[in-house]
Amino acid sequence: MSKNRYYYFDHATCSFVEVRPPSSRRMLWILIGLVLILGIGGVIVWQIGGRLATPRELALEAENEALRAQLRRMTQKLDQFADRLNELAAHDQSLYRTLLQAEPISEDVRQVGIGGSDAYAAFDRFSKPTATLLRETSQKLDALERQLALQNASFRELLTLAERREVWRRQMPALLPADGPVVSGFGMRLHPILRVRKVHEGIDILLPYGSPVYAPGDGVVRETGRNSGYGNYIIVDHPATGYQTLYGHLSRILVRPGQKVQRGDQIALSGNSGYSTGPHLHYEVRDRQGRPLNPLQFVAPSMTPHEYQRLLEAAERSTISLD
Structure with a gap:
């Protein structure tokens, strides 16, 4: 269907003149059309971008996964080290302190810990899997550090007792002072x-x-x-x-x-x-x-x-x- 045209009578020229829309109105429609086109294009690009990562993003994700795997392996090593340290603590408690007649270390002292504010809150800015892994690893490292400090102090105490025991043993009058009946x-x-x-x-x-x-x-x-x-x-x-x-x-x-x-x-x-x-x-x-x-x-x-x-x-x- 042909577009309707409108005319008005110009008294100055005594003729009919076609009515044309002003150029500003045409520009407005053009701008509206461009905005719509750009908006639709942006949505399409955003949808595609959510599914297709750039090579740099893929490389970063692969690097992050490798780091997470390394952290998981380190956490397993920490668990093994903690088991060995617990065995050493058991020997300390049941053998060395018994032989040297030292007071046992109470279980409350052995279960060393920390209180106060969350020391690992800074990890919460990462993704949940990464934050959880970092938190668990840091907690184990800190617990091992405190347990090592306790065991080190215990061994220093036992070493001092052993040295005193050796002095006591050397000074004990354990011989007859002469060869005779x-x-x-x-x-x-x-x-x-x-x-x-x-x-x-x-x-x-x-x-x-x-x-x-x-x-x-x-x-x-x-x-x-x-x-x-x-x-x-x-x-x-x-x-x-x-x-x-x-x-x-x-x-x-x-x-x-x-x-x-x-x-x-x-x-x-x-x-x-x-x-x-x-x-x-x-x-x-x-x-x-x-x-x-x-x-x-x-x-x-x-x-x-x-x-x-x-x-x-x-x-x-x-x-x-x-x-």
Whole structure:
């Protein structure tokens, strides 16, 4: 159908003139048409773009997936490491602390944690799978760091206890101080000179005159001297154990007060000084309060200085052969 035309009568020219729409109206319709075309095109491009990623976007997505896979592998390694650390903690609790008589670490302390605000909130800006993976990995890393710090502190404590235990072991008077038979024990007996029943506060070891006398444990010489009862005597402190040892009836003293001695060091020669009926060594062990203790409760009677030296030499030969 042909488009209708409209005319008006022009009195100036005495003729009919066709009515034409103004040019601005035509431009408006043109603009509206362009806007519609662009809008429809944008929608189509947006729809297609949602389905077809650019090569750069595809590369970034592949890189992100690789990083997520690496994080998942690292999380599995962290789980394995946590299992080993838990085994170590179990040994710490059931073995090392038992052997060293240390107080056990409470379960509340072992289950170390943190409180306060969410330390992992920054991960929430990522996609949910990525944020969840980052949060789990970070939580495991932080828990392991705290557990390692606790275990490290525990081992430092146990090392200190072990070192103290070693000092205590070295200072324990665990040897007989001379190679000879015990001829008089600890306790009540008839005094050989006074001929009355009296507590014998040590043991007597039968020795030829001038036989070596050895330190039964590491210590420091507290006192040397002479009196009517013990004759020439030595007192050695073993401070880590709380014990003192005394050696009486000596013929010669080979150490001085303040001198450090080690187990097996020769400190004197036996004799017959003081109240003594013949050459022998009188040996005592006392506690912190000065109360006498039976020396034989600290040693096996066969553990003489000679036997101790033999064991040391055997151990040294064994070490050399291993090297």
